[in-house]
Amino acid sequence: xxxxxxxxxxxLTGLRFxxxxxxxxxxxxxxxxxxxxVWLGNLVxxxxxxxxxxxxxxGFVLAWNYLDAEGRMETGTRAFxxxxxxxxxxxxxxTFLLSAPPTIEASVADNGWLLAGAKxxxxxxxxxxxxxxxxxxxxxxxxxxxxxxxxxxxxxxxxPRLTRWLPRLRPARLGWALVVVWAxxxxxxLAYLATRPDGPIPLDAHxxxxxxxxxxxxxxxxxxxxxxxxxxxxxxVRERSAGPxxxxxxxxxxxxxxxLVAAGMAGEAVAYPLMHxxxxxxxxxxxxYGLARGGGWLGRWLAHPLMVRLxxxxxxxxxxxxxxxxxxxxxxRLLSPWVDLHTPWGWLGSVLALAVPxxxxxxxxxxxxLRGRMRKxxxxxxxxxxxxxxxxxxxxxx
Numbered sequence: 001x002x003x004x005x006x007x008x009x010x011x012l013t014g015l016r017f018x019x020x021x022x023x024x025x026x027x028x029x030x031x032x033x034x035x036x037x038v039w040l041g042n043l044v045x046x047x048x049x050x051x052x053x054x055x056x057x058x059g060f061v062l063a064w065n066y067l068d069a070e071g072r073m074e075t076g077t078r079a080f081x082x083x084x085x086x087x088x089x090x091x092x093x094x095t096f097l098l099s100a101p102p103t104i105e106a107s108v109a110d111n112g113w114l115l116a117g118a119k120x121x122x123x124x125x126x127x128x129x130x131x132x133x134x135x136x137x138x139x140x141x142x143x144x145x146x147x148x149x150x151x152x153x154x155x156x157x158x159x160p161r162l163t164r165w166l167p168r169l170r171p172a173r174l175g176w177a178l179v180v181v182w183a184x185x186x187x188x189x190l191a192y193l194a195t196r197p198d199g200p201i202p203l204d205a206h207x208x209x210x211x212x213x214x215x216x217x218x219x220x221x222x223x224x225x226x227x228x229x230x231x232x233x234x235x236x237v238r239e240r241s242a243g244p245x246x247x248x249x250x251x252x253x254x255x256x257x258x259x260l261v262a263a264g265m266a267g268e269a270v271a272y273p274l275m276h277x278x279x280x281x282x283x284x285x286x287x288x289y290g291l292a293r294g295g296g297w298l299g300r301w302l303a304h305p306l307m308v309r310l311x312x313x314x315x316x317x318x319x320x321x322x323x324x325x326x327x328x329x330x331x332x333r334l335l336s337p338w339v340d341l342h343t344p345w346g347w348l349g350s351v352l353a354l355a356v357p358x359x360x361x362x363x364x365x366x367x368x369x370l371r372g373r374m375r376k377x378x379x380x381x382x383x384x385x386x387x388x389x390x391x392x393x394x395x396x397x398x
Contacts, residue, residue, distance in 0.1 A: 008388075011291040012057065013311035014302030019057070020314040022050040022322045023145070027086025028351045032344035042267035048205055049264065049275050050226050051148050056284040058152060059229025060236070060292070062159055067234050069241035071166030073159075078385040082378040084156040090370035091316050091362060096127060098323040099143040127233055136213035145318055154219035155226045162227075166234060178231050178285075185224030188215045192273050203209070203272040216276055225281045232285045234385050236292050249289065250296020256287030257298060316367055317359035324355035 033041045036257020066073050066080060073080065103123075107116040119141075126132040127142040133150035140147060142227065169177060198209025213220055260283050270279070291299050298348055310317075328350035332342055 005075045010303035010308045010311075011295050011299040012061065012288065012302075013290060013314075014307035015057065015287070015311065016054070016300070016314040017307060017311040017317070018048040018055045020318040022047040024351070024355065025348075026050075026284060027321060028325065029348050032348045034344070038267070039200045039265040039348045043261065043264040045267070046264035046275060047207065049260075049280055052222075052276075052278065052280055053153070053260070053287075054148065055155075055222055055225040056229035056232075056281055056363075057288050058155065059226040059231075060233035061287075063230045063233025064237060064292070066159075067163060067166070067237050069238050071163060071169065071234055074205060076382065076385050077160040078378075078382045080160060081156060082382050085376035086378065088149055088152065088315070088369045090374065091319055091367050092130075092146065093128070094362065094366055095146070095319040095323060096124075097141050101324075102326050103142050117270055132389075133217045133219050136210065136217045139213065139217040143319060143322055145321060149319070150263065151217070151222050153220045155223070158223075159230070162230065166230075168187055171238065175233060178282075180283055181224045181231065182229040182278065185228070186274070188218075188221045189271070189273035189277045189279070193271055204268070205272065207272070212273070215273060221277060225278055225284075228281050228285055229288065232289050236289060247293065248296045249291065249293025249299070250284045251290065252293065253290025253295040256283045256285070256290055256303075259283035260287065278369055279340040310356070313359040313363035313367075316362040318353055320359055320362065321351070321354050324351050324358065327354050 022044075024047075026042050027142070029044050033044055066075060068074050104116075107120055110116070111119060122133060123132070123138045123141040125137060126138055126147060127150075130150045130153035132141065133139050133147045133154070139150070192211060192215050193203075197211040201207050201209050201212070203212075229372065234360065260280055263280055263283070290296075291302065295302065302311075328347065331350055332347070
């Protein structure tokens, strides 16, 4: 890999930290920002939209790492799936276990032991099998951020099949394909806004309704954002195969970031269902594509070693935020005779002081070593696919 390609990957890694931090601030910083300017409160309050950045970024990076210029996958299906499982599952299981005590306590308090037991078994199995996003009522039941990992698991299962279709797409039609997948992503929130099937509920980040939850968490509803990233990633692979890219991508990255920030600052001027699903996917795509090309000043900043290190631990940060919140609450009670942490800024500071260093430790001591061990354990399964492919008879004329 060339030095410029390595820096581009580093910039995208740094972007992952910013997106994860935006989600964490959305969950924990809003009380501290009540006296802040409205635009800043709106921007932090739009942190849920950063999950869409992750979906676009995921599709782009998978295409970059696994596709050739013709759109074919350069590795076997099992090798791909083993790598993905080893990437996401160790930290996912760790945070599942860390989230078990508060989940059990809250479930028993709300439902009693009998109903709580049934709910814990069903919710626990769905969560461990990465299937909770398919049951919107339980999508946030265990460790809430895990719902997006469930969605990603569907994307990983679909990606090898998608690569069988990509070579049939003519490059001249790639622009139209991007427009079509964006329109498909906008269809669920637009349909929801047009019909309001949950009735006159307030449409904000705290709203709940069965149809709203289906729109927000369903892997099928979020698939177009991932597909947009895949198409952009394939476009970038084709560009790189044709020779060095012209320009640094600074304009793309800056415009994409500006659109994301402006939409966040707009607050309720942009309908919540649209902000949550797909509306900002093109802006995310511009940002990601521009950073992959180098990104200019923004790419250089995101590729700083500190940002890259934080970005490498961003997956752990994203999943550890609620266990860190539980730990911060216990720390607040423990230190209350000496230190008053029962303030918005004390609460936020406690969460960040626990979550960020812990994510770095978890990335180093759990995520990285267990990823290698899982891949090694899954290697016989991967080799079986390769052996079966080599033993198939070659068709005449092939």
